Amino acid sequence: AYAYVKSKNLTKALESITHAHRLSPHSLDISLDRSNILSNLGEKKEAISILKEFDLETTKDTRVFYNLGCLLMDEKSNEDALKYFKKTLTLDPQNKSASYNIGVLLFNIAKFEKAIEVFKAYQSEFGQNFEAERYISLSNFSLNNLTEADSSLQKLCVIQPNNVGVWYDRGLTLTKLKRNYDAIHCYQKTLELRPDYNDAFWNM
Numbered sequence: 696a697y698a699y700v701k702s703k704n705l706t707k708a709l710e711s712i713t714h715a716h717r718l719s720p721h722s723l724d725i726s727l728d729r730s731n732i733l734s735n736l737g738e739k740k741e742a743i744s745i746l747k748e749f750d751l752e753t754t755k756d757t758r759v760f761y762n763l764g765c766l767l768m769d770e771k772s773n774e775d776a777l778k779y780f781k782k783t784l785t786l787d788p789q790n791k792s793a794s795y796n797i798g799v800l801l802f803n804i805a806k807f808e809k810a811i812e813v814f815k816a817y818q819s820e821f822g823q824n825f826e827a828e829r830y831i832s833l834s835n836f837s838l839n840n841l842t843e844a845d846s847s848l849q850k851l852c853v854i855q856p857n858n859v860g861v862w863y864d865r866g867l868t869l870t871k872l873k874r875n876y877d878a879i880h881c882y883q884k885t886l887e888l889r890p891d892y893n894d895a896f897w898n899m
Contacts, residue, residue: 696728708732723749727758730766739766757787764796773804791821798830807834825854832864841872859889866898 696715699708712729719725726745733742743766749759764779777800783793794817801810811834814827832847848865855861866881878898885895 696732700732705732705736709736723754723756723759727762730762734766734769739770742766743770755786757783757790760786761790761793764793768796768800773800776800789820791817794820795824795827798827802830802834805837807837810834823850823854825851828854829861832868836864836868841868844868845872857888859885859892862888863892863895866895870898 696708696711699705699711709729709732712725712732715725716722716729726748730742730745733739733745743763746759746763746766751759760779760782764776764783767773767776767779777797780793780797780800783790784797787793794813798810798813798817801807801813811831814831814834817827818824828847828850832844832851835841835844835847845865845868848861848868851858851861852865862881862885866878866885869875869878869881882895882899885892889895
């Protein structure tokens with residue numbers, strides 16, 4: 696099965712891992728691999744059902760809960776995904792990906808204040824991260840905390856000075872703050888990086 700996965704022949708990989716599962720139906724590793732292959736084939740619901748066959752009350756393997764969280768996140772089952780990522784962190788408080796995904800899910804369900812808390816804690820624990828700071832800026836913008844949003848956007852412009860979207864978003868934020876001169880500078884920077892960005896041109 697591993698050789699087939701490596702060669703990207705997922706159909707054959709599934710046949711092989713299914714045979715292995717028949718031989719060792721209680722193997723955690725085989726079930727996890729089977730679920731991953733099904734997920735990569737687009738069979739998300741079946742992949743989820745395999746993981747839910749485990750005794751979720753007693754298992755201590757974080758891979759089960761983390762993978763369930765990811766699959767349910769893909770399926771837009773945000774509340775269920777949150778539950779499994781939180782369980783992952785209960786078992787492994789240093790799980791960086793689970794922490795990040797909790798922040799994303801909170802943003803997706805418009806719990807912006809909680810998302811900000813999570814992403815700030817994430818950066819405090821794991822160091823500065825562009826995407827985490829981006830979510831903080833977007834969350835603050837959604838809450839109309841424009842000064843805080845701009846503070847994040849300033850950091851983002853330093854981290855990735857050639858990121859068109861960040862300069863444009865800062866222009867929008869500064870426009871709402873009525874700092875028009877600074878906003879024009881941001882729109883000009885946007886157009887310098889991408890001359891066909893029509894919204895930036897019209898906003899100037």
